[in-house]
Amino acid sequence: MQSKKTYTVQEATKKLEHYCAYQERCHQEVRQKLETMRMIPEAIDVIIVHLLDQNFLNEERFAKTFVSGKFKIKRWGRRRLTFELKKKDISKVNINQALAEIENTEYIEVLHDLAEKRLQTIKETNKFKKKKKLIDYLLYRGWESHLVYEKANELIG
Structure with a gap:
């Protein structure tokens, strides 16, 4: 041994x-x-x-980098980003500063692109089931529910 x-x-x-x-x-x-x-x-x-x-460890910098990366690459919403940072014991102040770096227009654009791409992959023919699948997907990714329902109603009607 x-x-x-x-x-x-x-x-x-x-x-x-x-x-x-x-x-x-x-x-x-x-x-x-x-x-x-x-x-x-x-x-x-x-x-x-x-x-x-020695500035090797900086929680504020970590939070900003984390949010930027996960938002741009994984396209997570603010709720998921907040949840994941809380799991890492990041302070509320640092979480809020990091989330503030996301531009609102870019945030809405990403939600729109994500919703449209996902909608094209959903094969469901029933309108209500299709809407539910889209909503579940976006909520899982951490997008705020009021934005998700708004987008689902706009795209599926």
């Missing part, structure tokens, strides 16, 4: 600097990584403080 490698605080700090430099991380991800490296809680706190001081 092979035992896992143990790290000194300096080695773990270097490893986590690379981990954070490669991609934006939240505090929770860094803490989990350190725990899998079997670091003691005192060392974890020391390393996280170092990463914050």
Whole structure:
């Protein structure tokens, strides 16, 4: 049986600097990584403080990057983005700042494109079932219900 490698605080700090430099991380991800490296809680706190001081770890920057990426690539709505950030223990202030970066016109455009594309793939002939499938899809992606119902009524009538 092979035992896992143990790290000194300096080695773990270097490893986590690379981990954070490669991609934006939240505090929770860094803490989990350190725990899998079997670091003691005192060392974890020391390393996280170092990463914050050296600007490797910045929750506001993480939230903005997360929102931007998931909105542009996965086309998630504000509700889903908020939910996913809350799961990562991001503060409400940082969540709101990140969501504020999404332009309203772009937001509505993305919803419209997403709804139209999805509508073309729904093979249902019954108008009500078709509308329900579209609504369920958009709600699952985290779009606000009033916008979803408005869009579904506009497209299916």
